[in-house]
Amino acid sequence: MAKKNQKRKQSRVAFRKRHQGRVRDSDLTRQFRSGESLEDAAKNERVSGKGDLTRKRTVVGVDAEQPTQSDAAESNASPLIDGRVTCVHGLVNTVLADDGRHFECAIRQVLKSVSIEGRGAVVAGDRVRFRSESDDTGMIEFVAPRHGVISRQSRGQQHVIAANVDHLLIVTSAAEPTLKPALIDRFLLSAEQCQVNPVIIINKCDLIDPASIQPLVGVYAAMGYRVLMTSAEAGTNIQYLRELLKGKQTAFSGQSGVGKSSLLNAVQPGLGLAVSEVSSDNQKGRHTTTTSRLIPLADGDGAVFDTPGIRQFQLWDISPEEVAGLMPDLRPYVSRCRYSNCLHLSEDDCAVKDAVADGRIDARRYDSYCHLLEDDLLLG
Numbered sequence: 534m535a536k537k538n539q540k541r542k543q544s545r546v547a548f549r550k551r552h553q554g555r556v557r558d559s560d561l562t563r564q565f566r567s568g569e570s571l572e573d574a575a576k577n578e579r580v581s582g583k584g585d586l587t588r589k590r591t592v593v594g595v596d597a598e599q600p601t602q603s604d605a606a607e608s609n610a611s612p613l614i615d616g617r618v619t620c621v622h623g624l625v626n627t628v629l630a631d632d633g634r635h636f637e638c639a640i641r642q643v644l645k646s647v648s649i650e651g652r653g654a655v656v657a658g659d660r661v662r663f664r665s666e667s668d669d670t671g672m673i674e675f676v677a678p679r680h681g682v683i684s685r686q687s688r689g690q691q692h693v694i695a696a697n698v699d700h701l702l703i704v705t706s707a708a709e710p711t712l713k714p715a716l717i718d719r720f721l722l723s724a725e726q727c728q729v730n731p732v733i734i735i736n737k738c739d740l741i742d743p744a745s746i747q748p749l750v751g752v753y754a755a756m757g758y759r760v761l762m763t764s765a766e767a768g769t770n771i772q773y774l775r776e777l778l779k780g781k782q783t784a785f786s787g788q789s790g791v792g793k794s795s796l797l798n799a800v801q802p803g804l805g806l807a808v809s810e811v812s813s814d815n816q817k818g819r820h821t822t823t824t825s826r827l828i829p830l831a832d833g834d835g836a837v838f839d840t841p842g843i844r845q846f847q848l849w850d851i852s853p854e855e856v857a858g859l860m861p862d863l864r865p866y867v868s869r870c871r872y873s874n875c876l877h878l879s880e881d882d883c884a885v886k887d888a889v890a891d892g893r894i895d896a897r898r899y900d901s902y903c904h905l906l907e908d909d910l911l912l913g
């Protein structure tokens with residue numbers, strides 16, 4: 534036990550050194566893993582006389598997976614309830630409990646104090662544990678470690694807008710508006726950067742001969758990406774889409790008019806409307822603090838995110854050198870270039886350019902790469 538604590542301490546010290554005083558998600562989520570309640574943390578800090586709750590934590594040894602009964606009895610509080618955050622609006626966090634009830638929750642002060650400026654302690658999609666304070670209010674005690682985080686940049690800072698995104702659906706249309714593979718490539722890069730699973734949806738396939746886009750579909754499929762041709766109008770592959778959304782938290786992105794709302798409506802009537810209402814509220818600035826909302830699906834425990842921020846989300850904090858490594862078709866050649874910092878644009882002995890020249894890399898994909906670097910990242 535002592536050895537374990539020693540090890541934990543060492544890793545905490547290493548963590549702090551790595552992050553040089555910056556506090557990130559993992560600080561607040563570590564409590565979720567250790568099972569330490571926030572009240573205990575505060576008590577321990579008070580006893581030890583150290584005011585900074587981010588510096589020292591005493592693990593009380595409760596299994597975070599099953600803390601509810603004993604924990605509650607000890608602290609004389611109501612049991613912990615599992616749920617997920619569906620909406621953050623000012624200080625009010627709406628949480629959908631796993632049993633289907635909705636609660637408006639505040640966040641324990643200590644969770645806020647470890648997040649930057651007290652903002653973004655929780656976001657839509659977060660898995661949380663809270664104690665109910667009445668039939669429909671509660672206090673969030675733990676935030677689970679996040680995966681699949683989508684963020685945007687504002688005034689040089691990263692703002693998380695959705696957490697635990699299992700799938701990012703990149704919705705495009707085969708026609709009206711015309712298919713834009715370069716846009717798909719950009720969204721794919723963003724998905725890779727956020728480590729969110731992308732699924733490419735080519736909607737409105739009723740308007741074209743599907744054979745005409747097979748070569749393009751083949752390029753993406755060869756890279757291991759899932760591509761789904763749909764028609765909200767004709768009902769093509771809607772059942773497949775419905776299955777894809779089941780039990781997952783899914784974000785929809787894509788330019789205006791490609792049919793995101795129509796697809797959602799085809800999956801579940803009324804869903805597209807609910808989503809676009811959220812989006813137009815955001816655009817009008819009425820709900821400026823509502824960064825994102827998670828809308829539960831009627832069938833299974835899946836849910837979809839939608840915010841204007843996700844619809845058009847841009848690459849965040851990416852350097853030109855990183856781009857090729859985020860493209861699965863370019864990646865295998867990156868380390869074979871003559872110079873380690875090769876940008877694969879006009880350098881000699883470039884393994885990426887060689888692969889394009891003899892067809893091992895699709896020329897259009899390479900073109901996308903060049904445009905992105907030259908137009909956005911090097912000059913922009």
Ligand SMILES: Nc1nc2c(ncn2[C@@H]2O[C@H](COP(=O)(O)OP(=O)(O)OP(=O)(O)O)[C@@H](O)[C@H]2O)c(=O)[nH]1
Nearest residue numbers: 736737739764765766788789790791792793794795
């Ligand atoms: N032919 C055809 N038209 C479609 C299909 N899906 C959507 N549309 C039409 O495309 C138009 C735009 O659809 P929306 O669902 O509003 O598109 P959106 O992506 O939600 O657009 P924004 O809300 O502006 O982001 C509407 O007129 C739809 O009827 C389809 O599969 N086939």
Ligand SMILES: [Zn+2]
Nearest residue numbers: 870875877883
């Ligand atoms: Zn190169």
